[in-house]
Amino acid sequence: MGELSGRRLNRKQSTRIRKSEESGYNHTEATKLKKLLFMRPKNPPSAEPVMDDITKLVTKYWAFNKRSKYMYKGTHHCSCHVSSTNSDHFIGPNYDILTNSLCLHYVQFHRDEIPQDELDRVVSLLTPAED
Numbered sequence: 001m002g003e004l005s006g007r008r009l010n011r012k013q014s015t016r017i018r019k020s021e022e023s024g025y026n027h028t029e030a031t032k033l034k035k036l037l038f039m040r041p042k043n044p045p046s047a048e049p050v051m052d053d054i055t056k057l058v059t060k061y062w063a064f065n066k067r068s069k070y071m072y073k074g075t076h077h078c079s080c081h082v083s084s085t086n087s088d089h090f091i092g093p094n095y096d097i098l099t100n101s102l103c104l105h106y107v108q109f110h111r112d113e114i115p116q117d118e119l120d121r122v123v124s125l126l127t128p129a130e131d
């Protein structure tokens with residue numbers, strides 16, 4: 001009995017935590033989506049672009065991106081002054097991943113500032129499930 005009610009409480013608590021994390025997204029369209037490579041590099045870009053499997057993966061899906069209907073009031077500028085578009089973009093095998101127009105620029109020129117877990121997400125989200 002005691003164990004059961006304890007388990008129920010834990011599930012409630014974890015739901016509450018998940019909900020508060022989701023509310024951090026900045027517009028309703030994004031709440032159901034996976035977001036990728038939203039970052040603000042601080043350092044200058046690398047002299048040469050990184051060209052590896054991750055760059056190839058992002059390049060492949062970026063080529064088929066769909067622009068979101070949601071428009072921001074302004075554009076975002078990278079630390080190296082490259083400018084984004086004023087909207088987000090959908091990419092991925094199912095077009096359910098939200099990213100920004102600087103995603104390719106980030107993986108090529110700001111690779112050292114992308115956390116490893118974000119790079120892992122790029123690979124896992126952009127690799128279609130093999131079924």
Ligand SMILES: [Zn+2]
Pocket residue numbers: 041045078079080081082105109110
């Ligand atoms: Zn940059």
